[in-house]
Amino acid sequence: MKEDIAARFRETRALFEHTGNVTYFNSASYGPFCTPVRDAIRTNLDLRVAAERDDSHDAFTTSDELRNDFAELIGAEKKQVGLGMNTSFGLNIAAFGLPLKAGDEVLISDIEFPAVVYTWRAAAERRGLKIKRLASKDRFFDIDELLRNIGERTRVLSLSYVQFFNGYKNDLETISEICRKNRMYLVIDGIQGMGVEPLDVKKSGINVFTSGCHKWMLSPQGCGFFYLSDEVCDLIKPPFMSWLGVDWEVKFDDLFHVDKPYFDSARRFEMGFYAVLNILGMKAAVRIFQDLGIDNIQAHNHALIDRLADYIRGNSFYRITCSMAPKHRSSIFTFSCDNVDKLHRRLLDNKIILVNREGSIRVSVHLFNNEQDIDRLIEMLDGFSK
Ligand SMILES: Cc1ncc(COP(=O)(O)O)c(C=O)c1O
Known part of the structure; x- marks a missing residue:
């Protein structure tokens, strides 16, 4: 059953063409289109x-x-x-x-x-x-x-x-x-x-x-x-x-x-x-x-955020600025560090799309993201902190 859901998330990711080009963590600003959305609009056009x-x-x-x-x-x-x-x-x-x-x-x-x-x-x-x-x-x-x-x-x-x-x-x-x-x-x-x-x-x-x-x-x-x-x-x-x-x-x-x-x-x-x-x-x-079901989407997003949060907790250069309490956490994860603006520019230059809000990097994790996306971000963060 778990494998079945994981496969459905993988199939869904394949509908989002941007995943082949950028690592997108900005759904709290605007969501990317999947091909069925584009096709529906095109057909009507x-x-x-x-x-x-x-x-x-x-x-x-x-x-x-x-x-x-x-x-x-x-x-x-x-x-x-x-x-x-x-x-x-x-x-x-x-x-x-x-x-x-x-x-x-x-x-x-x-x-x-x-x-x-x-x-x-x-x-x-x-x-x-x-x-x-x-x-x-x-x-x-x-x-x-x-x-x-x-x-x-x-x-x-x-x-x-x-x-x-x-x-x-x-x-x-x-x-x-x-x-x-x-x-x-x-x-x-x-x-x-x-x-x-x-x-x-x-x-x-x-x-x-x-x-x-x-x-x-x-x-x-x-x-x-x-x-x-x-x-x-x-x-x-x-x-x-x-x-x-x-x-x-x-x-x-x-x-x-x-x-x-x-x-x-x-x-x-x-x-x-x-x-x-x-x-x-x-x-x-x-x-x-x-x-996919919103329960499954939440579980998927939170698991990916946990992977990132584990890394952030283990690197003293960074600090988590959002609540991780089960009742209050969401699909938005934020963290901060020295030189946030510079880090933000570095991430954008490397096609990791996210924003800097109120002095923190805001990572919006969604259903098309996967562990490789998180690991790419972690790799960049690791390099920046050294
Ligand atoms: C909490 C919140 N409310 C509302 C909006 C936008 O409002 P509207 O959909 O009316 O443009 C945003 C972001 O643009 C938002 O983050």
Whole structure:
């Protein structure tokens, strides 16, 4: 069985042409395409260039399949999932649509990615909300600080599942229990964990989960999805709606209806017609996650990270800067040393693709990586430290 899974990872790696040229550890920035993604996009491009057939109906079918695919991947139901163009789309649905009153407080960590910060800042200005920044501890989210800052008017915690620069995975079950007890909405930016760290949105008690798919989900830029719990779906009133928020039953020869009800599902908040090239690319990418399973992907990634972490621990020139606690580790591993900028340039010059974030080298390990990739990196690190 173990061998069978290892073989499937090897076969999947063969679908990623970049593996023959570069050692890629940068999925936390953007995911590379595999050949099925490229082929799906190319096929649609050719169809549009030929312009003989209207493919819009296919887009409705694919989108509906995708809502179901994402629901299965995060433990939700199809009606709780809608398609968006990035993470910010779902954050905006929450920030501008949740039933909040002037004076209500929103809690945001001081180490949040700007997508969370700027969305809520605009909503706060427009809606008279108050934003409270939670101080992190050693640059990790601090649950005690959360508890200390919950007051009478606190209604929302908006948080990343996995922190973008150091890979710290938040303990969503504990955090959501705190939110539930204090009648707060929990809004999760999921992009740095989606596809690599298993998640059950219902068990985690999340109200809004949103993720772009161009990073770990290995899909085109400009696509993503959002989840809304039943509890909030009916309460949310964003300042935008579109004609595809109602059911045309994919019949577009009778469009003069003005009284159709909006979908009784998260789909009602989708915004007009689909980015079809993206949708088709995303569908091909999602198949890989269904085939391998997110549990297996996590185990694969963590095993490779362990191999690297063992080396780092044994070389005093380097130090680990991420959490390796089982609850908090993710598929992002970070470490630091003297001369990080120089090391980063050296790695890039040797076709090891990764980034320098906040003074640490960020290694994003994904399903197409293998032990040889890690050993190449170790070899370079060894040379640099001497
Ligand atoms: C935690 C986090 N949230 C959001 C984003 C991006 O937001 P969007 O998908 O809306 O561009 C990133 C990275 O680009 C990120 O690391």
